[in-house]
Amino acid sequence: MIFTCQPGFVDLLAGELRARGYAPVEQGPGWVRTEANPAAPEVPDLCFPQMVLLDPVEITGDSVNALAAKITEQFLTTAKSDRFEAEWPCLFEEAAELDGLGRRVKGVEKMVYENLKKRMARVAKLAVVTKPRGVARVRGLYVFFVDFKRAYVSREAIFGGQRRMADDEQAPSRSYLKIEEAYIVLGREPQFEETVADLGAAPGGWSYSASKRGAKIVAVDNGPLKGGAYNNYKIEHRMEDAFAFRPAPGQVFDWMFCDLVEEPHHVVENLITPWLANKWCRRFVVILKFGRVDPLALLAEMRAPESVFSRCGVNVRIRHLYHDREEFTLVGEVKE
Ligand SMILES: C[S@@+](CC[C@H](N)C(=O)[O-])C[C@H]1O[C@@H](n2cnc3c(N)ncnc32)[C@H](O)[C@@H]1O
Structure with a gap:
């Protein structure tokens, strides 16, 4: 299997895979190749991989x-029993x-598409170049180049839900991108009039994100709110200690x-x-944040x-998001 991740986190990805019974046989910037794990034919929910x-x-x-x-031949041989009735990735x-690998890959991609148009015009028309949204296992054509002369081709991939998010000029911090990405991993986002306690809220990227969806937010932080979170009628700013903040009785x-x-253990406990x-x-x-502990x-x-x-949780997912640095999002x- 090939697992991809943020380029600087490949050793952590390899470590996570070893801990889950997958033996890495090769790795490079942003990817690890492993043998299958015969003890666990179904890939478990993992933190670092963005795509498997x-x-x-x-x-x-x-x-x-x-x-x-x-690549075209590999696709045609394996696509014989597939039914292409909807868009496929x-x-x-x-x-x-x-350096330069991206350009070469673009060239190969274009040529494969031209080949497919000639051989399977209807199927080629349904091809899309966008990742499936959310956590998903989807059939398609997935090609990953590890260098200029070698690629891995797969017909099925698992997606962890991570993706690059679009910024908003009103957003007061880059953290805004993380919460927007986290909704996709969870498969749900705040709805109109839902209530949010945002603990450690300043300068307000997460509160602002929830306010855009019409939620009502209590933003707890001694620091100031800024940008689109400042003076936002959906956001009540409380200058209090997040560890001491409690909902009202029954709320x-x-x-x-x-x-x-x-320190993460302090936060969890x-x-x-x-x-x-x-x-x-x-x-x-x-x-x-795992900066000071063993991730x-x-x-x-x-x-x-x-x-x-x-x-106490259900449907819990732990992810190293596209926008995360030295931290996990749960x-x-x-x-x-
Ligand atoms: C990474 S920032 C939060 C960024 C925010 N999610 C956003 O989207 O803009 C961490 C915040 O936690 C706050 N903080 C740290 N300890 C706190 C505590 N005990 N109580 C309240 N806020 C705290 C800091 O003041 C800081 O504003």
């Missing part, structure tokens, strides 16, 4: 023409940091957001645990059966 190519076939060639011809990607927030630059165990919210988006150990702790996320719902 299932059963990839290695293709080598010296020229754009040769590579395109082999046709994605070409490449390892990061190899349940639809959402709890937490984005504190604090003293903030997340009371919120989830007491069901003070229905859904959550939490960022845990893989933290990941294992959060996934363990005794963790508060396992005990999304999920609180068990009824």
